[in-house]
Amino acid sequence: MSGSAAPILITGASQRVGLHCAHRLLDQGQPVIISYRREREGVQQLRERGALALPADFSSEAGILAFIDELKRHTDSLRAIVHNASDWLTETPGNEAQVFQQMVAVHMLAPYLINLHCEPLLRRSTPADIIHISDDVTRKGSAKRPAYCASKAGLDSLTQSFAARFAPGIQVNGLALALILFNEGDDAAYRAKRLAETPMDIEPGAEVVYHSLSYLLDNPYVTGTTLTVNGGRHLV
Ligand SMILES: NC(=O)C1=CN([C@@H]2O[C@H](COP(=O)(O)OP(=O)(O)OC[C@H]3O[C@@H](n4cnc5c(N)ncnc54)[C@H](OP(=O)(O)O)[C@@H]3O)[C@@H](O)[C@H]2O)C=CC1
Numbered sequence: 575m576s577g578s579a580a581p582i583l584i585t586g587a588s589q590r591v592g593l594h595c596a597h598r599l600l601d602q603g604q605p606v607i608i609s610y611r612r613e614r615e616g617v618q619q620l621r622e623r624g625a626l627a628l629p630a631d632f633s634s635e636a637g638i639l640a641f642i643d644e645l646k647r648h649t650d651s652l653r654a655i656v657h658n659a660s661d662w663l664t665e666t667p668g669n670e671a672q673v674f675q676q677m678v679a680v681h682m683l684a685p686y687l688i689n690l691h692c693e694p695l696l697r698r699s700t701p702a703d704i705i706h707i708s709d710d711v712t713r714k715g716s717a718k719r720p721a722y723c724a725s726k727a728g729l730d731s732l733t734q735s736f737a738a739r740f741a742p743g744i745q746v747n748g749l750a751l752a753l754i755l756f757n758e759g760d761d762a763a764y765r766a767k768r769l770a771e772t773p774m775d776i777e778p779g780a781e782v783v784y785h786s787l788s789y790l791l792d793n794p795y796v797t798g799t800t801l802t803v804n805g806g807r808h809l810v
């Protein structure tokens with residue numbers, strides 16, 4: 575992945591996978607813009623490396639459109655957009671509808687509106703890419719997080735629709751990830767259970783996502799594809 579003059583936008587890059595990919599792109603001399611919802615140490619790290627950090631809350635249409643307006647005040651072109659922002663929520667009795675709406679807002683409405691409104695910025699860059707960060711769980715469904723899973727499945731559908739709509743000038747692809755990084759609160763039993771389901775038997779870390787992003791950003795002939803990065807999870 576060689577740097578281009580036009581920046582790459584990564585949403586939700588204040589921590590973990592998004593933060594790692596932002597740092598790796600900066601390592602390559604690639605200008606980076608991130609969105610963040612909460613101020614975190616990672617946001618300041620990226621600012622100190624020259625990245626532009628814009629606040630955003632994608633839980634409402636107004637919040638998404640406000641972010642798009644702010645983005646357009648800072649750049650008129652984009653090399654790529656990486657839709658990484660996500661909430662991994664579990665619905666509980668009484669908050670099902672609210673969780674469903676939040677999942678649809680961050681995983682579907684935000685990419686949908688940002689793609690539509692930022693198409694002109696991407697068309698000023700050659701090549702130009704959109705990458706949707708999805709989840710391998712859409713392959714089989716999720717008894718514990720049906721709203722999360724359905725909204726990621728909807729994101730996979732947007733990958734195909736936008737690929738058809740934006741070809742040939744803009745390539746649109748996705749990544750279907752399984753376990754990449756545990757969360758701090760994940761206990762030993764949970765970690766053992768997840769690893770037992772993963773034939774590659776490792777917590778790979780965010781670099782495997784950066785590798786996959788680089789492949790999609792560097793390949794001029796892939797569009798409308800969701801690349802599975804799941805350690806062989808589908809083999810179990
Ligand atoms: N970690 C893993 O093992 C896996 C990850 N994935 C996918 O990979 C991507 C990155 O994962 P990971 O780094 O763990 O993600 P995180 O759960 O750490 O979330 C990423 C960022 O999304 C931001 N965010 C969440 N909701 C909103 C919102 N409503 N508006 C704006 N920003 C929001 C958060 O911002 P803030 O923190 O500032 O509030 C957070 O920093 C996600 O799309 C995830 O679904 C898929 C499978 C496995």
Ligand SMILES: Nc1nc2c(c(=O)[nH]1)N=C([C@H](O)[C@@H](O)CO)CN2
Pocket residue numbers: 659660661662709751752753754755756757768
């Ligand atoms: N936004 C997030 N989505 C997901 C996360 C996460 O931490 N944040 N984690 C997972 C799990 O790793 C799961 O794949 C295995 O436990 C899924 N999505």
